[in-house]
Amino acid sequence: MTDVDNTLRATMTSIEGAIGAALVDYNSGMALGTVDGPGGLDLSVAAAGNTDVVRAKMRTMEMLGLKDGIEDILITLTNQYHLIRPLTSRSGKGLFLYLALDKGRANLAMARHQLARIEADLEV
Template sequence: MGNVRETLKSALTLEGALGVALGDWKTGMCLGYAGTDNSAFPVANLELAVAGNTQVIRAKLRVAQALKLDAGIEDILITLTNQYHLIRMTQAIEGLFFYLALDREKGNLALARYKLVQLEKSLVI
């Protein structure tokens, strides 16, 4: 079992990981973050990214409700020209999400999704 800091450090071991954070979409608060200090995605931006992507999650939940979709959100992918930004909702702890910025050339999106699922299982709050 890992606490937030250990879990986020483990996520950074992914090839191409630029930064990762754990956020609460209900409050917009960042519970923790870790980054590589890469100029492509400064660590200081992670708290802002959590707050901003809280609005993305809320909007998607409103749309899903309006469409009467009978399924929960697992993740949301934002594809930039040089990065993937993956928002992964935690299934075990309601209201929390991982935010991962991944270099498109170096990273493996499928592996990143798998790793976040595994990390959630060991997350202790």
């Protein structure tokens, strides 16, 4: 198991094309940790904005009566992928991992696989 800072650093170095990563509390919208890479994303703004995405999806699922959990949410931009992965462990309840990727350098399938593995090793 790894702590937040080490996890985010490992995310940036182990996932090809990573340009920013954060651990976010979606109840408050605050980033609990961030690691910026090339691309200069304002991860505090990204954390707050993506909190709205997670909340909206959870509300929609509730209104639809879906009992499923969110594995991840993908937002595809012209030049970037943004992955949002809510944590499923009891200690991670209310948190999500956020990862921004350079679309030209990233392998999306591999990034999703690695982010799932990173989540499993994270100790909050």
